[in-house]
Every structure is written in C-alpha cells, then in structure tokens.
Amino acid sequence: MSELFMNQSELEALTATFVDEGTLLPVVVQDEASKEVLMLAYLSREALELSLSTGRATYYSRSRGEIWVKGESSGNRQWIRSVSFDCDSDAVLFLVHQEGVACHTGERSCFHHKIT
Amino acid sequence: MSELFMNQSELEALTATFVDEGTLLPVVVQDEASKEVLMLAYLSREALELSLSTGRATYYSRSRGEIWVKGESSGNRQWIRSVSFDCDSDAVLFLVHQEGVACHTGERSCFHHKIT
Numbered sequence: 001m002s003e004l005f006m007n008q009s010e011l012e013a014l015t016a017t018f019v020d021e022g023t024l025l026p027v028v029v030q031d032e033a034s035k036e037v038l039m040l041a042y043l044s045r046e047a048l049e050l051s052l053s054t055g056r057a058t059y060y061s062r063s064r065g066e067i068w069v070k071g072e073s074s075g076n077r078q079w080i081r082s083v084s085f086d087c088d089s090d091a092v093l094f095l096v097h098q099e100g101v102a103c104h105t106g107e108r109s110c111f112h113h114k115i116t
Numbered sequence: 117m118s119e120l121f122m123n124q125s126e127l128e129a130l131t132a133t134f135v136d137e138g139t140l141l142p143v144v145v146q147d148e149a150s151k152e153v154l155m156l157a158y159l160s161r162e163a164l165e166l167s168l169s170t171g172r173a174t175y176y177s178r179s180r181g182e183i184w185v186k187g188e189s190s191g192n193r194q195w196i197r198s199v200s201f202d203c204d205s206d207a208v209l210f211l212v213h214q215e216g217v218a219c220h221t222g223e224r225s226c227f228h229h230k231i232t
Binding site: 014026028030035036037039040052082083084085086087088089091093103104105107110111112113114115 | 130142144146151152153155156168198199200201202203204205207209219220221223226227228229230231
C-alpha cells in the first residue's frame with residue numbers, strides 16, 4: 001500500500017490533472033478481496049488528495065457539504081489498495097480493504113436492494 | 117434472466133419509486149462472471165425502464181443528451197443479470213454479461229488508468 005503515499009507536489013499535480021476545483025467525481029468502491037461493490041461516493045479534489053496521502057478512503061458528502069473520512073465515527077474504515085480513473089477521467093474506482101461493513105444500515109454493501 | 121422482464125405497469129411503478137422524472141442516477145456496471153467493474157454510466161427513468169424491459173443495458177448519455185443502447189453500434193452489448201439500488205436509492209448496480217469489451221478504447225474495462 002505504501003506506493004499510494006506521495007509527496008505534496010506529486011499529489012497536487014496528479015489531482016489537478018483529474019479533478020477541477022469545485023468538481024465532484026463519483027467513485028465506485030470495491031472490496032479488494034471479494035470484488036463486491038460496496039458503495040458509490042463522491043470525491044472533491046481535496047477528498048482525493050486526502051485519500052491518496054493518508055491511504056484512508058475520504059469522500060465529499062453532498063448532503064452535508066463537507067469532507068468525510070469513511071469510518072471516522074463508525075469505525076468502519078476503508079484502506080485504499082488501488083486507485084483508477086476511467087477513460088473519460090470522470091469517474092474513479094477505489095479498491096479497498098473494508099473494516100467491518102460499508103453500509104450505515106449494517107449490511108456489508110450499500111447495494112442490498114435487489115430488484116430481481 | 118427472464119425474471120427481469122416486467123409488464124408495463126410493474127415497470128412504471130418500480131422506476132417511479134426509484135427515479136424522479138428528469139433525474140439521472142449513476143449506475144455501476146460490473147461483470148457478473150469476473151466481478152470486474154466495467155464502467156460507470158447514467159440512467160434516466162426511461163433508460164432504466166428500457167433496461168428492465170429489454171434486458172439490454174440502456175443508458176442516458178449526458179454529453180449527447182439522449183438514450184443510448186450499449187453496443188448498438190459497436191456490438192459490445194451488455195445483458196443485464198441483476199439490478200440493485202443502494203441504501204439511499206441514489207445509485208444503481210447492474211451485473212451484466214458483457215459481449216466483447218466495455219470500453220470504446222478496446223480495453224475490457226473503462227477503469228484502466230491505474231494510479232498506483
């Protein structure tokens with residue numbers, strides 16, 4: 001995991017390449033081991049920088065309008081194993097090691113309302 | 117797969133529950149077999165109804181402002197195996213059978229720009 005950690009100038013260059021100031025990008029969060037899709041969240045540039053510099057998944061809460069370190073209060077932390085951007089550079093994929101569960105309802109994944 | 121197909125009134129009730137007219141929801145598209153995350157796309161209510169009624173992944177293109185049947189021109193069709201909503205009902209997960217590749221660049225997945 002240590003290769004995720006970058007110095008400040010590397011981080012700033014990288015995140016500025018992908019994320020405009022004020023833009024929010026959707027990030028798909030996938031369990032590295034089981035490959036289960038755990039949740040969909042949003043990244044601001046600052047949230048991406050914090051995720052990359054700390055190795056802990058950090059998002060932007062659209063409802064609260066603030067940065068949100070996943071698991072800060074619940075203890076259900078996510079440790080980032082890899083970060084990928086898509087072909088249009090408008091979506092991100094985090095592979096994570098999930099402590100506990102991803103969903104605030106207690107389910108492992110937020111995607112537990114299956115239609116069929 | 118046949119249990120995905122619904123009659124028109126079932127479809128309308130279901131999609132209206134999840135998707136307001138005019139809203140676009142992000143949809144994570146995952147390969148049913150390999151569990152690879154293939155792409156992130158967007159669904160309008162009509163695109164979700166078409167996906168559920170035809171079994172073929174159908175999205176809303178934000179850049180072109182129109183409904184888009186995946187693989188219509190490329191032949192890289194996606195056949196929907198299951199549909200799930202997340203705990204906030206503001207994101208969708210499709211498990212699909214992918215014909216060919218998902219990305220217009222020829223890569224299997226759109227998430228092929230790995231940072232680490």
